[in-house]
Amino acid sequence: MNAPLTDSSLPATSPLAILREVFGYPAFRGQQQAIIEHAAEGGDALVLMPTGGGKSLCYQVPAIARHRAGHGITLVVSPLIALMHDQVGALDEAGVPAAFLNSTLEGDEARRVERDLMSGKLVLLYAAPERILTPRFLAMLDSLHERGLFSLLAIDEAHCVSQWGHDFREEYLGLSALHERYPDVPRIALTATADSTTRADIVERLALESARTFVSSFDRPNIRYTIVEKDEAKRQLLRFLRDEHEGDAGVVYCQSRKKVEDTAAWLSAEGLNALPYHAGLDAEVRARHQNRFLREDGIVMVATVAFGMGIDKPDVRFVAHLDLPKNIEGYYQETGRGGRDGLAADAWMAYGLQDVVNQRRMIDDSEAEEEFKRLQRGKLEALLALAEAPDCRRVRLLAYFGEAYAGAGVDPATAERDADGALLRPASRCGNCDNCLHPPEVWDATEAARKLLSCIYRCHQASGFGFGGAHLIDVLRGQRTEKVVQRGHDRLSTFGIGADVPETQWRRVLRQMIASGHVRSVGEYNTLELADSARTVLRGEEPVRLRVPTEPAPRRGRPSSTSRGSRTPRAAPVELDRDGQQRFAALKAWRAEVAKAHNLPAYIVFNDATLAEMARAAPDSLTALAGISGVGSKKLDAYGDEILRVLQALQD
Template sequence: MPYTSTHPSPLDILGQVFGYSDFRGPQQAIVEHVVGGGDALVLMPTGGGKSLCYQIPAIARQNAGHGVTVVISPLIALMHDQVGALHEAGVSAAFLNSTQTQEESSALEKQLLRNELTLLYAAPERINTPRMKGLLGSLHERGLLSLFAIDEAHCVSQWGHDFRPEYRSLSLLHETFPDVPRIALTATADALTRQDMIERLKLEDAREFVSSFDRPNIRYTIVEKLEPTRQLLRFIESEHAGEAGIVYCQSRKRVEEIADMLQDAGLKAMAYHAGLDSALRQQRQDRFLREEGMVMVATIAFGMGIDKPDVRFVAHLDMPKNIEGYYQETGRAGRDGLPANAWMTYGLQDVVNQRRMIDTSETASEEFKQVMRGKLDALLSLAEDTRCRRASLLRYFGETMDSQQFSAGPPQGKLAPSGGSAAHEVASVGAHSYCGNCDNCLQPPVVWDATEAARKMLSCIYRVQQASGITFGAGHMMDILRGKATEKVLQHSHDKLSTFGIGADLSEVQWRGVLRQLIAKGMVRVDPDAFNTLQLLPDARQVLKGEVSLLLREQAAGGAGERRKKSTKTSVKGLAEASLNAGALERLTRLKAWRAEVAREHNLPAFVIFHDATLRAIAERAPQTLTDLEGISGIGVKKLEAYGQEVLRVCIANS
């Protein structure tokens, strides 16, 4: 092939092989550093182009005679599509995993020793086997071991959101082959996880490349959990009808229930969780990758490394464990750069459940539990924040606000009355960034002076414990505050307390909102070892003594629905195709049908052949010759040779 006859530059490889004219962000600096033999630690958001950061060096170093790049990837299920995409681009690549026969593995090993492969994908478990160690040793002796690329490198850290013990063995790469450069890549890692990655993978001398964590095409929305299944269905039907998405739930049972509900509503939906047979999981993952408009309802067992660019939404019906998990999972939407939604419902029970899972762990050390509590607190703060969601996410990852991304926007909210006086707008509640693409920026939440309500709640918890010597749960506290003489209230004489009935002016939904935010602010703790009873924490003292005031997000009094207005947003697909004229739309329809046929023949997802954005660009240009196809993003030399004439045939037909 033309690009292997000489030693082309990384930019030449980018254009000739992958069909892109320019690098994005720090890609060029990373590629040049790794091509030169340097170690690198790369933090780049999902959809930011991490794979090119090792694929281009792999091609360049193989051309220069350095041999194969070994890519450590955690999921066997994804290797087929990753290798298939490289084959489509004209790159020699393969994978070694447990799905292959002994004969297939032996043939592949001979290819490696003949220096016929540019990239080899393998799971971390495979790297540590005696046979693989021997193969790597033989390659190294022949000077054919070019580079190690460790994908999803956060899995090495116990502080990461997806710790995998088998990743710990990857320290042997540096110990055994100290002269072979390594690049470790991840989309998500806070400072603690980052440091753990450096220590565990022996990357102390590696150059760090940290891209912006901002995903401006993703709209972040977090709503109060009231009727979650109905809220989810309304969200999908109003904003993402016929589009691909992922719905995350905490339990397998919940996954099955939601998938059934969406199917009953006429949507293409499937369930995915670790309790399903592995063959069925693989079948459903393949359908999700290959079919358009499919919604996958899953536990977090699904999705790591999913390379589907047209996922238009990620919805969480249950709260994740931490911001890293939330960011990683929401980052599976909008990998093609087009608008996408990250939507989550969140309620008091989510807080209770996540606290209980941390506190009742029998294997975790107290140090680990403390770190996980801190991570959960950060996520709770994000959920309850009245300021820009995007700015809060970036602050968590230590990123300074960019004045080009954020501005001093419209008022951050309205101040609701604490009594009967009319509400009045305030210019702002503190100084805030404004991204213009999250729920808090687009529709600033109403906040209210909840100082007195908070004192009532905290006082009630204190009085109950003082009177009974024990604590009770959230429901009981709210019954006391609202003056409900339930059997339990009367049994413990809690109707005699001074706090009985002092909160009758607020609904149960509003009191749940107050309690949830007091938990998020570290003033109240839910004790999982004592039937989820409530306990005061030291920070509650300041509120009880009247030393601080609290502005909290207002909850809808009746709990009838979210305060957000119903979206009238046209779907991303509709917006993208609305700009095309009738002729271009007809060409696009034919191109998609042709692409589907080719994808089926090659047993690959359609986007591996061409992304939607590439097809739209072709349809809009209406090419008449192969020259007209040159320069369209996503069409490299190999794809032009393989598909150019067919694309012209499809475009010119009936024109």
């Protein structure tokens, strides 16, 4: 038996001792320690922490500490089966008794889990809100509570409770009943993203007014943000994948199911290992594709937003959007699925005028209350402002969540602040987004916007109805197309007044006017008309400044491959010398065999970052191996000797 990793001076219930012994990490990150100690002591908490920031540890470590102190089990409310399976699999590998109750279990398996639950054997139990609120489940909780064995309630993906959030789940609304039923059971609600409106809704709907709120930095410094205008978007995507992510695992988001299937088929024909995923596919197909994504290297999942929430795969190296998301929260949540291991990842998006028109129409045509529509319009405008911005993407993204960017390498928790908590010297550039790396030119589009609005008015006045963007731009640029001449629009005062502005620039101006609500699309054919607010632009009272975008140069310039099925060999995700790369490849091969034998995703055995550190350090003893971050005592016992044999074999 190997020596325990914990400091013998720390009690077994100490959060730091648990972090080191069970999970193999030497120290907490950011606000983890404050959150965990507060929850372990029985305090209520609302935790806002970015994806990849170690959110799961914030309830797993208190659950273990409270179980060791005799307080019983922690119930984790989780919205997705895939998330439950991953979390329980990882805890099992770490030696923590955990289980889930969901529809994938047969009757005998479910009854075994219930017996383990009622006996107090389990440390954590994962279940969806629909199951938790059933009379049978509540009866089990009642029994545990009466015996003092209901220790903690953890509500993951807590933004699902808010109608203002991007993943609203009506089933979450019933969770407030648990607090009414068990008022003495501490609660911790966690989410990876929530603006101020959604936060307030979470607090109200879960009755967390007295809870302590922990807001971690929303910055993900390892993610590089790139946003480009659509210009043969699929070709742009393919160039991005071949130049920068050949052989990498990633997600491509599309708005419609048809586009998902078309894009996946096209990428497959181009030689990439691409799979479709959307809610319209057969459940067995979805499960098979998701399973392959989690367990195989280099899968590109093309999906609607039905895919991703709760996917815990740490080595997703890119997240691409072929369509504009609905809002910044959705964009942030989706891009946050890349680089969860802390290593470099890309968030790439292509957007165009039709995206803005479609999103605006979906809001305007919905049956929601006007207040909800107003908020959604504001969120769309904020997202377009991020896309059109000529300055740092990261600074703007963080500002949306009420956070000033502290600067690369600066810990927001320790940055110098004034008496009100504001940063004294906020940074204006991150150095890791397209605008910082390739600063675009900026042009004053105020006069162009006035010409566009005047053209919309004149065309409507002349014909009695509206026209689409392409026709309006033809009029502005003085193009005597058949339609322009037929309608007599070549005789309008606005004909040709924008001939000096390229068509692409006009599309940007029109996009901005639609997103800001000065122009709206109406009718079956998306014709355009002026809104009352257009007067402020026409009078010159509202300036319009737009970026002149450039296509960023490839970052890594990996060689492309056009033949079906060919792959660039995956290098380690950190800098290693030649011998280190060989060790990394050997460790990955060993991990793949173990994962297959245990029917687990490879990253649950060890993630790439831990393998890379093993490859770099080349430990030659169990003591040295125990010093690698991510190697807990259970994994050291289970795999330590095998890992040393793999590494030693390369020396012989």
